[in-house]
Amino acid sequence: MKASVVDLEVDPALDLDPKIQEELIEFANGLDRPYHELLGVAADADARAIKKAYFQKAKRFHPDRYFRKNLGEFMPVVETCFKKLLEAYELLSDPATREEVQRGEKARAAKAARAPVGQDAAAPNAEPAKPRMSGAEAAKRLRRRMGGLQGHHKAKKERKQKAKTFFESGMAAFRSDRWLEAAGSVRLAMAFDPANDVYREEFVKVQRKAHEERAKQLTRTAEGALDLRNYQEGFDALEEAFYYRPFDAELAIRGAKIAWQGIGDLRKAKDLASSACELEPEQAEYHRVLGQIYKAADLTANAKRELETAIRLDPKDKEAKTELRGL
Amino acid sequence: MGHVIGIDLGTTNSCVAVLENGQPSVIPNAGGYKTTPSMFAITQDGKRLVGHLAKRQAITNAQSTVYASKRLIGRRFDSEEVQRAIDVTPFSIVEGPNEDVRIEVSGKTFTCPELSAFILREMKRVAEEYLGEPVQEAVVTVPAHFNDAQRQCTKDAGKIAGLDVLRILNEPTAAALAYGFNRNEEEKVAIYDLGGGTFDISILEMSDGVVEVIATAGNTFLGGEDFDRRIVEHLLAKFQEQEGIDLRGDAMALQRLKDAAEKAKCDLSAREVAEINLPFIASDDSGPRHLSVELDRATLEGLVHDIVEGTLKTVEQCMQDGGITVDQIDQVILVGGQTRTPLVQNRVAEHFGKRPHKGVNPDEVVAIGAAIQGETLVSEDDNLLLLDVTPLSLGIATFGGHFARLIERNTTVPVCKSHIFTTTRDNQSAVKIRVLQGESETAAENDLLGEFVLGGIRPARKGEPEVDVGFDIDANDTMTGKEQSITVNATGTLSDDEIQQIIEEQELYEVQLKE
Numbered sequence: 001m002k003a004s005v006v007d008l009e010v011d012p013a014l015d016l017d018p019k020i021q022e023e024l025i026e027f028a029n030g031l032d033r034p035y036h037e038l039l040g041v042a043a044d045a046d047a048r049a050i051k052k053a054y055f056q057k058a059k060r061f062h063p064d065r066y067f068r069k070n071l072g073e074f075m076p077v078v079e080t081c082f083k084k085l086l087e088a089y090e091l092l093s094d095p096a097t098r099e100e101v102q103r104g105e106k107a108r109a110a111k112a113a114r115a116p117v118g119q120d121a122a123a124p125n126a127e128p129a130k131p132r133m134s135g136a137e138a139a140k141r142l143r144r145r146m147g148g149l150q151g152h153h154k155a156k157k158e159r160k161q162k163a164k165t166f167f168e169s170g171m172a173a174f175r176s177d178r179w180l181e182a183a184g185s186v187r188l189a190m191a192f193d194p195a196n197d198v199y200r201e202e203f204v205k206v207q208r209k210a211h212e213e214r215a216k217q218l219t220r221t222a223e224g225a226l227d228l229r230n231y232q233e234g235f236d237a238l239e240e241a242f243y244y245r246p247f248d249a250e251l252a253i254r255g256a257k258i259a260w261q262g263i264g265d266l267r268k269a270k271d272l273a274s275s276a277c278e279l280e281p282e283q284a285e286y287h288r289v290l291g292q293i294y295k296a297a298d299l300t301a302n303a304k305r306e307l308e309t310a311i312r313l314d315p316k317d318k319e320a321k322t323e324l325r326g327l
Numbered sequence: 328m329g330h331v332i333g334i335d336l337g338t339t340n341s342c343v344a345v346l347e348n349g350q351p352s353v354i355p356n357a358g359g360y361k362t363t364p365s366m367f368a369i370t371q372d373g374k375r376l377v378g379h380l381a382k383r384q385a386i387t388n389a390q391s392t393v394y395a396s397k398r399l400i401g402r403r404f405d406s407e408e409v410q411r412a413i414d415v416t417p418f419s420i421v422e423g424p425n426e427d428v429r430i431e432v433s434g435k436t437f438t439c440p441e442l443s444a445f446i447l448r449e450m451k452r453v454a455e456e457y458l459g460e461p462v463q464e465a466v467v468t469v470p471a472h473f474n475d476a477q478r479q480c481t482k483d484a485g486k487i488a489g490l491d492v493l494r495i496l497n498e499p500t501a502a503a504l505a506y507g508f509n510r511n512e513e514e515k516v517a518i519y520d521l522g523g524g525t526f527d528i529s530i531l532e533m534s535d536g537v538v539e540v541i542a543t544a545g546n547t548f549l550g551g552e553d554f555d556r557r558i559v560e561h562l563l564a565k566f567q568e569q570e571g572i573d574l575r576g577d578a579m580a581l582q583r584l585k586d587a588a589e590k591a592k593c594d595l596s597a598r599e600v601a602e603i604n605l606p607f608i609a610s611d612d613s614g615p616r617h618l619s620v621e622l623d624r625a626t627l628e629g630l631v632h633d634i635v636e637g638t639l640k641t642v643e644q645c646m647q648d649g650g651i652t653v654d655q656i657d658q659v660i661l662v663g664g665q666t667r668t669p670l671v672q673n674r675v676a677e678h679f680g681k682r683p684h685k686g687v688n689p690d691e692v693v694a695i696g697a698a699i700q701g702e703t704l705v706s707e708d709d710n711l712l713l714l715d716v717t718p719l720s721l722g723i724a725t726f727g728g729h730f731a732r733l734i735e736r737n738t739t740v741p742v743c744k745s746h747i748f749t750t751t752r753d754n755q756s757a758v759k760i761r762v763l764q765g766e767s768e769t770a771a772e773n774d775l776l777g778e779f780v781l782g783g784i785r786p787a788r789k790g791e792p793e794v795d796v797g798f799d800i801d802a803n804d805t806m807t808g809k810e811q812s813i814t815v816n817a818t819g820t821l822s823d824d825e826i827q828q829i830i831e832e833q834e835l836y837e838v839q840l841k842e
Binding site for chain 1: 534713
């Protein structure tokens with residue numbers, strides 16, 4: 001949550017009941033409280049009570065309540081509060097997530113409670129004695145654990161099987177030159193079975209190949225299109241090629257020039273030229289081109305900065321000097 | 328402050344309602360009808376007709392009369408649905424410059440939002456005449472299963488028609504609002520909405536003036552028009568069998584058959600047998616031929632049985648999504664003219680184990696709900712709040728063409744979920760994010776909402792950088808990708824400039840008419 005929320009004060013000039021303003025400020029300042037407190041219900045409240053509380057608060061926190069009203073700085077607060085309220089409701093209304101969430105909250109609370117006496121923690125007997133578990137309880141817990149474990153084994157096996165299927169389809173794709181698809185499938189295999197080194201090694205190979213091939217193919221497409229003065233198509237291909245060779249500053253600057261002079265898309269030109277400058281900050285030409293693009297977009301201050309950088313890097317750059325004088 | 332009207336922009340018929348002194352009422356048009364056909368036509372002498380006037384001349388002017396354009400709105404020209412529609416419609420459907428759908432009428436090309444705007448403008452006019460004052464604000468309904476592009480196009484249509492569309496509302500939700508208005512019971516309600524061209528099912532819970540949508544599902548290309556089409560196919564086959572003539576290539580005959588089919592279908596809701604007589608439907612060397620076919624209810628039910636069963640499968644899916652069983656449902660409400668068919672009523676009753684609620688008019692309830700939502704938004708009281716959901720999952724394309732869901736369907740909106748992305752290569756400076764909407768596991772099969780590149784990532788080894796991207800869906804169900812605060816615009820929709828151009832063009836046309 002932004003710190004500014006804390007500073008908000010009740011403003012009677014707004015189209016928002018001061019009482020609700022107070023409630024919102026209080027809610028927004030306590031977003032890290034346990035979820036049941038956000039809803040204003042007891043920790044062991046039943047599903048019905050949770051829903052009722054959610055509905056009641058939603059009536060005051062839902063942005064629709066203030067449709068096109070003047071809420072001033074409260075508008076983002078209303079949205080944040082509603083979204084948090086929704087989160088609380090969603091987590092607590094599902095028994096599975098509720099158990100998990102509340103266990104986490106309890107652990108946090110316990111830790112916070114212990115913190116002040118932290119210095120004494122080294123003293124013996126600081127840890128409270130564990131209460132003895134009844135036989136029935138222990139058996140139940142054991143069963144649950146076993147059940148969980150079995151489920152875990154089964155899931156693991158399934159995942160391995162899935163990984164294998166993905167890997168095989170990936171290799172098949174690789175053999176028939178569908179490199180991108182191959183890389184995607186092998187990557188999934190890796191995700192499902194991270195311990196398998198074969199997948200990992202193959203993936204590196206497949207992906208490198210996929211990207212190189214795709215970039216090559218795109219550069220060729222771009223070349224052909226640019227020969228025919230089809231700038232848009234050429235640009236699209238170059239832009240995508242850069243996506244696959246994101247370290248290739250030369251590709252970026254070419255794309256930038258075409259975007260600027262060929263299709264007149266100054267935004268894209270700027271983005272690409274900036275990327276080129278980031279990749280190779282010592283290249284005067286890149287800064288000059290970026291400066292020229294800024295100039296074309298009437299962003300004089302930025303243009304000046306870039307052109308001056310270009311001249312600093314290469315004092316002999318005449319073009320940059322001419323451009324700078326023209327500003 | 329003026330009134331906010333609620334418009335049910337239907338596939339076959341549209342309806343407008345308003346809240347007066349806290350009471351909802353449906354506004355009749357000049358002819359006294361409470362619904363207006365969603366049809367637009369240009370006559371031979373260049374006159375533009377909307378509604379009943381357009382419908383009346385549809386037979387003699389089939390090629391220049393547009394109906395059911397809602398089935399095409401916001402779709403890509405190459406989509407299966409559009410291609411299927413091209414085969415069976417008498418008017419001409421062409422491809423627009425943004426891979427969108429355009430319709431050619433009397434040599435002029437219209438976008439789908441433009442065509443919807445003609446209907447909306449008509450509904451606006453109907454309301455203005457009734458209220459005696461100008462109307463500017465409206466809530467317009469769409470099928471729950473409409474995707475972002477379809478919603479955006481409907482909004483554009485409102486803009487073109489000179490309306491400030493306060494909200495795009497889901498049809499079944501609107502029906503639920505109308506049903507729950509001034510009721511204070513705590514109950515779970517199923518809305519089964521089978522309209523002219525779409526089917527939706529929604530499960531809602533109401534209590535203390537809050538209407539919460541629990542789950543919604545549907546099919547945007549299934550509805551009463553499919554019933555009609557099945558009957559037409561049946562008639563065509565019968566005629567060919569009897570007379571040996573295929574009427575499929577004859578636009579005027581097809582339009583007559585379509586009208587007759589619709590009428591027979593309606594008749595069969597109340598009667599066991601309907602007679603279809605179409606004299607002079609064709610002619611050959613031996614003179615004119617007439618079509619005379621008797622259709623009984625059992626035959627009709629045989630023709631459409633699988634469509635109805637298909638809707639029940641969707642109902643099941645929706646119930647599962649919402650984690651609800653049939654015995655938890657307190658009320659079943661039928662919406663849409665097609666639910667008048669006894670087969671539909673019986674199958675729905677059997678499925679839920681209870682008779683549907685009879686208190687609402689299936690043709691009018693959606694417009695009433697829209698008017699209620701409009702009034703609730705602008706009014707000061709807080710006795711009604713709608714908690715709506717997003718009908719389709721939202722996510723991004725991941726490496727390898729898979730679809731990663733970030734916001735699951737049936738999530739209450741407004742909502743914000745964030746997700747951490749990383750790079751797949753060393754020193755990667757940008758990641759391209761393709762935002763998609765749909766339910767398929769394969770990215771390419773979902774609708775692309777937009778794409779953007781997140782740049783400026785510090786060079787690092789692959790998998791190390793963490794880019795936190797927040798996705799926001801507002802209560803209008805439109806979405807933004809936050810980190811770079813780019814609003815994702817659906818592809819195939821109109822730009823603001825285009826809308827402005829169309830508005831000016833229409834204004835020009837209006838002026839011409841008055842002269």
